[in-house]
Amino acid sequence: MQTQFSLKYLIAVSCTIIIFFFSLPVPSAYAQTELTPLTIEILEQRINTPILRDGKLTVDLRNMEIDLRPQNGNFRDLFYQKLQQQLQKKQSQKQQSQNISSQTLGLDLSHSLIKGDFLGSNLGFRTSLYSQAIAPILTLQEQEQLGRLYNICLDSIAIDIPLSKDCRSLFSQSTVKKQPAVSSEINIFRGYLILAQTHFEGKVQFANTFFLQSVDAEGAVFQKNTNWAESRFSRGTVFSHSTFQGETQFQGSIFLETANFKQSIFQNIANFQNIIFTKSTNFKQAVFADVANFQHIQWQGYANFENSHFRNQIQFSQDNFDSFLFLNHVTFDQTVTFREAKFNQPVNLRSANIIDLADFSDAEFALNAYLNISGLAFNSNRAKLLGNPDEIGKKLVVSELQGNANVLRNLIQNFRQLQQIADANQLEYRKQRLQLIQLHRRLLGKNINSASPKSLINLGFSQTQAESIIHRRLAKPFRNKNELLAIADIDPNMYARLNSRVVISEEFSVTGWLILVWKYLTLASLLLLSGYGTNFWLVVGIGIIITAHFGLLFWFVDRFRRLHPKPIIPTSYETISMLVSFNILLLFGFFAIFDNTYSFGLTIGYLTLIIVPFPSLLIFQLYKKGRFHNLMDVSYFSEDGTLRQLRLLIGRLPVIPRYQLFRERFMPLLWERRWNWLNYYDFSLNNLLKIGFNDVRLRDEDLPGIISTMAWYQWSLGILYITLLLWTLSRTIPGLNLLFYLK
Numbered sequence: 001m002q003t004q005f006s007l008k009y010l011i012a013v014s015c016t017i018i019i020f021f022f023s024l025p026v027p028s029a030y031a032q033t034e035l036t037p038l039t040i041e042i043l044e045q046r047i048n049t050p051i052l053r054d055g056k057l058t059v060d061l062r063n064m065e066i067d068l069r070p071q072n073g074n075f076r077d078l079f080y081q082k083l084q085q086q087l088q089k090k091q092s093q094k095q096q097s098q099n100i101s102s103q104t105l106g107l108d109l110s111h112s113l114i115k116g117d118f119l120g121s122n123l124g125f126r127t128s129l130y131s132q133a134i135a136p137i138l139t140l141q142e143q144e145q146l147g148r149l150y151n152i153c154l155d156s157i158a159i160d161i162p163l164s165k166d167c168r169s170l171f172s173q174s175t176v177k178k179q180p181a182v183s184s185e186i187n188i189f190r191g192y193l194i195l196a197q198t199h200f201e202g203k204v205q206f207a208n209t210f211f212l213q214s215v216d217a218e219g220a221v222f223q224k225n226t227n228w229a230e231s232r233f234s235r236g237t238v239f240s241h242s243t244f245q246g247e248t249q250f251q252g253s254i255f256l257e258t259a260n261f262k263q264s265i266f267q268n269i270a271n272f273q274n275i276i277f278t279k280s281t282n283f284k285q286a287v288f289a290d291v292a293n294f295q296h297i298q299w300q301g302y303a304n305f306e307n308s309h310f311r312n313q314i315q316f317s318q319d320n321f322d323s324f325l326f327l328n329h330v331t332f333d334q335t336v337t338f339r340e341a342k343f344n345q346p347v348n349l350r351s352a353n354i355i356d357l358a359d360f361s362d363a364e365f366a367l368n369a370y371l372n373i374s375g376l377a378f379n380s381n382r383a384k385l386l387g388n389p390d391e392i393g394k395k396l397v398v399s400e401l402q403g404n405a406n407v408l409r410n411l412i413q414n415f416r417q418l419q420q421i422a423d424a425n426q427l428e429y430r431k432q433r434l435q436l437i438q439l440h441r442r443l444l445g446k447n448i449n450s451a452s453p454k455s456l457i458n459l460g461f462s463q464t465q466a467e468s469i470i471h472r473r474l475a476k477p478f479r480n481k482n483e484l485l486a487i488a489d490i491d492p493n494m495y496a497r498l499n500s501r502v503v504i505s506e507e508f509s510v511t512g513w514l515i516l517v518w519k520y521l522t523l524a525s526l527l528l529l530s531g532y533g534t535n536f537w538l539v540v541g542i543g544i545i546i547t548a549h550f551g552l553l554f555w556f557v558d559r560f561r562r563l564h565p566k567p568i569i570p571t572s573y574e575t576i577s578m579l580v581s582f583n584i585l586l587l588f589g590f591f592a593i594f595d596n597t598y599s600f601g602l603t604i605g606y607l608t609l610i611i612v613p614f615p616s617l618l619i620f621q622l623y624k625k626g627r628f629h630n631l632m633d634v635s636y637f638s639e640d641g642t643l644r645q646l647r648l649l650i651g652r653l654p655v656i657p658r659y660q661l662f663r664e665r666f667m668p669l670l671w672e673r674r675w676n677w678l679n680y681y682d683f684s685l686n687n688l689l690k691i692g693f694n695d696v697r698l699r700d701e702d703l704p705g706i707i708s709t710m711a712w713y714q715w716s717l718g719i720l721y722i723t724l725l726l727w728t729l730s731r732t733i734p735g736l737n738l739l740f741y742l743k
Contacts (some may be wrong), residue, residue: 299321
């Protein structure tokens with residue numbers, strides 16, 4: 001019993017100790033690493049004995065507790081004075097001949113705690129940027145870096161007038177002999193600056209500072225306001241994983257090399273206005289909790305905001321993007337503005353989330369620039385996307401219809417609510433083109449669930465891969481093409497190469513295949529002839545060509561009867577008038593189609609298949625058989641002689657009726673009149689558009705059936721054309737068909 005009691009007691013004590021140990025609060029990083037309070041003696045010792053870190057001479061102030069509060073004023077003044085004297089020494093000529101990276105003295109404050117305000121600009125020396133004044137102070141290599149700044153300012157003036165005071169002063173000194181009014185004084189910081197994991201409890205001041213070497217502030221914490229305004233970063237700059245709890249100021253700065261703000265957190269206002277980024281800039285996975293101001297920035301390298309989160313308003317107004325802008329997987333909780341921005345390369349908005357408003361008003365896009373909105377999360381009931389009417393819709397692009405149908409539908413609804421019908425129609429047209437591509441793949445692509453082993457091998461799969469695919473689909477049919485990546489030896493490159501040639505669907509029956517073909521042909525016709533009801537002038541151009549074509553054919557069969565024994569042919573004046581007018585109408589029609597379609601050749605080819613082969617076959621048969629009937633010297637066409645006026649002839653048929661009193665009103669066309677050739681265009685216009693200046697019809701006596709067939713063929717095309725025209729008008733004119741767009 002005593003042994004059992006001792007064992008229970010031991011277990012209870014052990015559990016109590018374990019619970020107590022795990023209940024203790026987790027110590028902070030600064031508690032885990034004991035910080036050494038910095039004194040004047042330690043400071044002098046570290047200054048006099050710099051260490052060699054990564055090949056660079058560095059004043060080692062790591063893991064220090066540095067008290068720069070006002071109550072420690074004597075230490076604070078000596079701290080800045082001694083560091084400034086040592087860090088900003090000018091190299092001797094002998095040192096300049098050596099590697100400058102091994103001679104420039106840097107400052108390492110990694111893992112240190114800075115209490116009070118940190119006036120980093122006091123660690124540099126203040127001088128003017130004028131070449132004649134600064135030459136004796138800087139080394140040759142440092143002057144070369146200053147020359148880079150001048151070149152950057154010179155390049156930027158081609159885009160816009162630089163707003164930084166040193167850029168303006170540099171231009172002033174090259175154009176004005178006397179001292180310019182613009183102040184050009186700046187703090188020169190010669191050495192490397194390392195602030196990795198440094199914790200600043202007070203304000204940080206590095207305004208108007210020229211960093212000749214790199215700045216590394218990875219993981220730094222800035223509890224209060226930080227000011228880097230009007231600074232120049234000559235080397236690479238790193239602020240990744242940093243936390244800015246106070247207001248952040250970088251306005252007017254210039255980054256001559258890459259800038260890295262990856263996974264940084266801005267808990268207060270972030271001001272990056274009027275900056276020049278000459279190289280790539282990385283804000284990947286950054287978080288902006290307050291207003292972010294990126295206005296009037298020159299992004300000369302790519303800008304990466306992938307997976308960033310903007311919880312408040314963000315401004316990109318008047319920015320110039322020379323390279324790619326990555327906004328994929330970005331979340332905009334509030335308004336994002338790109339007003340008057342210039343895009344010279346594509347913008348990636350793939351899978352971005354726009355919750356409130358995205359404003360691209362007055363933005364300029366280069367020819368090869370566009371907005372990739374594949375997978376964009378956009379709710380048209382709450383969010384809005386603004387842009388210049390008849391422009392922004394042309395710049396919205398998705399890679400495929402699958403997964404993007406809702407995106408396009410919501411954006412179409414967005415533009416219709418904004419009365420930007422042209423942009424809504426542009427997206428509708430793009431959506432239907434993608435639908436046509438999808439139907440084409442379903443018709444001609446190889447179905448993985450039904451393809452034979454030989455077909456799979458011909459596609460590009462190996463024998464082993466084909467067998468694996470067949471074995472897999474027997475167990476469970478494929479439902480998504482991504483499932484192919486689970487097959488052995490099918491890598492992403494091979495998948496991308498075969499993606500457009502394979503489909504995943506159920507096997508078609510003959511009826512299902514015919515229905516799919518009908519859908520494909522109908523959709524292709526609507527896209528080619530009207531832009532899927534989105535382009536009124538394209539439909540008008542097609543109507544002009546059809547009217548001119550059939551007008552010429554009807555004139556030809558009516559006026560060229562025979563050559564022997566008695567010629568029945570038109571006069572030379574009538575022939576010239578008809579041919580000239582036909583070519584003019586054809587030119588107008590071609591111009592309207594060319595200016596309003598993305599596939600001029602396909603549209604003209606498809607229209608030619610509709611209006612040329614069948615009428616040409618009829619005319620060939622007509623002249624092959626010859627014409628032997630009464631009334632050979634009387635026109636086949638008759639006109640209503642009672643009225644000459646513009647008429648809407650919706651119910652009109654191309655042949656005169658049998659009722660005698662009605663027939664008495666119609667008289668044959670007058671061949672001898674010089675304007676008679678216009679009647680054939682009138683008849684063609686009556687057939688196609690159901691409107692004309694006179695009611696012209698075919699006679700029903702002594703009329704070759706071939707001519708009647710040709711007239712009825714155009715009349716049937718006219719029914720389809722009127723339907724297409726009215727449908728297009730209902731989609732392009734706001735308010736013409738309100739019920740069509742009700743939710």
